[in-house]
Amino acid sequence: MQPVISVRHLSKVYEGGFQALKDVNLDIHRGEIFALLGPNGAGKTTLISIICGIVNPGSGQVLADGHDVVKEYRAARSIIGLVPQELSTDAFESVWSAVSFSRGLYGKPRNDAHIEKVLKALSLWDKRNNRIMELSGGMKRRVLIAKALSHEPRILFLDEPTAGVDVELRRDMWDMVRDLRSQGVTIILTTHYIEEAEEMADRIGVINKGEIVVVDEKKSLMQKLGKKQLTLYLQQPLEAIPEALSRHPLALSDDGQALTFTFDVQSEATGIAQVLRELNQHGIDFRDLHSSESSLEEIFVNLVKGARGDRV
Amino acid sequence: MNFYAVRAIYKFEMARTWRTLMQSIASPVLSTSLYFIVFGSAIGSRMVAIDGVEYGAFIIPGLVMFTLLTQSISNASFGIYFPRFSGTIYELLSAPVSFVEILMGYVGAAATKSIIVGILILITARFFVDYHIEHPLWMVSFLILTSITFSLFGFIIGVWADGFEKLQLIPLMVITPLAFLGGSFYSINMLPPIWHTITLFNPVVYLISGFRWSFYGVADVNVAVSLAMTALFLLLCLAAVWWIFKTGYRLKT
Numbered sequence: 001m002q003p004v005i006s007v008r009h010l011s012k013v014y015e016g017g018f019q020a021l022k023d024v025n026l027d028i029h030r031g032e033i034f035a036l037l038g039p040n041g042a043g044k045t046t047l048i049s050i051i052c053g054i055v056n057p058g059s060g061q062v063l064a065d066g067h068d069v070v071k072e073y074r075a076a077r078s079i080i081g082l083v084p085q086e087l088s089t090d091a092f093e094s095v096w097s098a099v100s101f102s103r104g105l106y107g108k109p110r111n112d113a114h115i116e117k118v119l120k121a122l123s124l125w126d127k128r129n130n131r132i133m134e135l136s137g138g139m140k141r142r143v144l145i146a147k148a149l150s151h152e153p154r155i156l157f158l159d160e161p162t163a164g165v166d167v168e169l170r171r172d173m174w175d176m177v178r179d180l181r182s183q184g185v186t187i188i189l190t191t192h193y194i195e196e197a198e199e200m201a202d203r204i205g206v207i208n209k210g211e212i213v214v215v216d217e218k219k220s221l222m223q224k225l226g227k228k229q230l231t232l233y234l235q236q237p238l239e240a241i242p243e244a245l246s247r248h249p250l251a252l253s254d255d256g257q258a259l260t261f262t263f264d265v266q267s268e269a270t271g272i273a274q275v276l277r278e279l280n281q282h283g284i285d286f287r288d289l290h291s292s293e294s295s296l297e298e299i300f301v302n303l304v305k306g307a308r309g310d311r312v
Numbered sequence: 313m314n315f316y317a318v319r320a321i322y323k324f325e326m327a328r329t330w331r332t333l334m335q336s337i338a339s340p341v342l343s344t345s346l347y348f349i350v351f352g353s354a355i356g357s358r359m360v361a362i363d364g365v366e367y368g369a370f371i372i373p374g375l376v377m378f379t380l381l382t383q384s385i386s387n388a389s390f391g392i393y394f395p396r397f398s399g400t401i402y403e404l405l406s407a408p409v410s411f412v413e414i415l416m417g418y419v420g421a422a423a424t425k426s427i428i429v430g431i432l433i434l435i436t437a438r439f440f441v442d443y444h445i446e447h448p449l450w451m452v453s454f455l456i457l458t459s460i461t462f463s464l465f466g467f468i469i470g471v472w473a474d475g476f477e478k479l480q481l482i483p484l485m486v487i488t489p490l491a492f493l494g495g496s497f498y499s500i501n502m503l504p505p506i507w508h509t510i511t512l513f514n515p516v517v518y519l520i521s522g523f524r525w526s527f528y529g530v531a532d533v534n535v536a537v538s539l540a541m542t543a544l545f546l547l548l549c550l551a552a553v554w555w556i557f558k559t560g561y562r563l564k565t
């Protein structure tokens with residue numbers, strides 16, 4: 001199937017010479033939720049801004065539903081909705097008129113019923129006649145989302161949609177995003193809350209210093225890069241790990257009470273059985289054990305660290 | 313053509329006008345009217361007529377023109393500068409609109425405001441000064457053409473400015489002197505020859521002269537020249553705006 005967004009060899013150098021994107025290649029599948037992760041300054045907003053037409057592309061090409069975002073900007077942009085990271089709003093406008101304005105700007109005829117539906121879905125209906133400057137920060141962010149949804153986009157970019165939004169509303173927002181996906185809308189979001197990506201995304205891309213580090217299904221990403229840990233709580237505290245066991249990836253806690261064994265999820269032979277046997281031979285008994293899988297957050301930190309390490 | 317977008321921008325901008333009625337309409341009308349009271353009713357009667365036109369009436373076209381210029385520039389420059397300043401420009405840049413549509417919205421609204429102000433000033437002036445309009449159609453044409461041209465010019469300034477003081481700079485430091493020295497209060501034929509020649513480099517001379525001709529049938533320079541100069545300036549502004557949108561100057565990084 002043709003990707004709904006296709007980024008090819010995209011590079012961007014800002015005036016002043018800073019290279020924000022380096023030969024980025026990325027395909028977004030139709031109807032998926034794609035999470036773009038990366039540390040501050042990685043280039044997430046730059047990438048989104050180029051796709052949406054806010055920042056001039058350097059070299060390379062971006063297609064949205066097959067339309068070149070520069071040459072066929074009209075066709076490309078009319079199917080895209082954008083919620084920017086910055087809270088930029090028309091302070092003096094009412095919520096209703098600001099959202100209606102967006103719909104018109106995107107070339108859609110007036111449709112009060114749709115605007116009403118969007119405002120209600122975002123719990124903004126009661127505030128529709130308030131001026132935007134009278135709203136709280138979280139409400140303003142929802143106004144931006146309402147503006148982006150006002151013209152019924154097929155592709156929605158959410159640049160940190162839940163920054164500054166309280167927990168309950170964040171849940172609501174996740175539901176709304178899933179709801180949009182069920183209507184066939186493709187969603188690309190950036191976030192610094194890893195659990196958000198873990199909870200929502202179908203696929204995840206990690207970007208660091210302007211380069212795409214990895215793009216994969218969330219599940220296989222966690223499987224491939226995830227590590228499992230087995231923690232053994234000992235009967236008797238140990239001074240040190242016996243010499244004979246040092247070839248295993250074992251770590252002793254500071255108080256000597258717990259041994260941690262780390263192994264890759266995907267490897268066939270984990271070596272657990274061997275380790276347990278050897279522990280037994282050395283008379284190390286344990287009273288309890290606990291196993292854990294690494295979260296996306298740890299995977300992410302490892303990836304970014306790895307990429308940093310390459311350069312040092 | 314994204315007609316809905318043009319209408320959305322136009323409506324948005326006009327809503328701002330009605331919201332700030334005092335500042336955007338009442339204040340320019342009032343401040344220009346002061347001139348009519350002073351020069352028309354009070355001092356005007358003691359001044360000699362110029363080209364056979366009573367002094368109070370003589371200054372009306374120039375003053376209206378002066379207000380049109382400053383109003384068009386400040387309306388349009390603020391209209392586009394403010395979204396740049398507040399960050400809401402992102403929406404304009406990411407919307408499926410062409411630069412022609414953006415212009416039609418912003419420049420159309422700014423020009424509309426100027427035309428409203430211009431007409432209100434003409435009506436107000438009637439209370440203080442007795443004047444007539446010989447070529448009403450030409451008068452309206454000049455009014456509209458000037459409003460559009462200088463709204464375009466204002467749009468360019470709004471894109472160029474990177475601070476509020478720069479927005480004020482051009483209307484105050486350039487347009488005001490050019491309008492005052494461009495024959496708002498006198499006929500440039502009254503100047504010594506050398507100054508007369510220098511004054512012909514002032515583009516505002518042509519606007520005022522043409523506009524005054526539509527009122528009283530007298531002009532400092534030929535009307536055709538006035539019209540041509542205005543059209544030329546309009547084309548220059550259009551070319552500049554086209555370039556701005558093509559390169560994304562000050563709009564996109």
Ligand SMILES: Nc1ncnc2c1ncn2[C@@H]1O[C@H](COP(=O)(O)OP(=O)(O)OP(=O)(O)O)[C@@H](O)[C@H]1O
Pocket residue numbers: 014015016018020038039040041042043044045046047085565
């Ligand atoms: N207009 C600009 N001019 C020059 N450099 C810029 C500009 N905008 C962004 N940059 C630089 O490009 C890099 C990428 O910025 P970008 O905003 O894309 O990061 P990000 O991944 O969105 O970060 P964050 O998580 O903080 O939002 C940063 O180093 C930033 O300083």
Ligand SMILES: [Mg+2]
Pocket residue numbers: 044045046085159
């Ligand atoms: Mg960002």
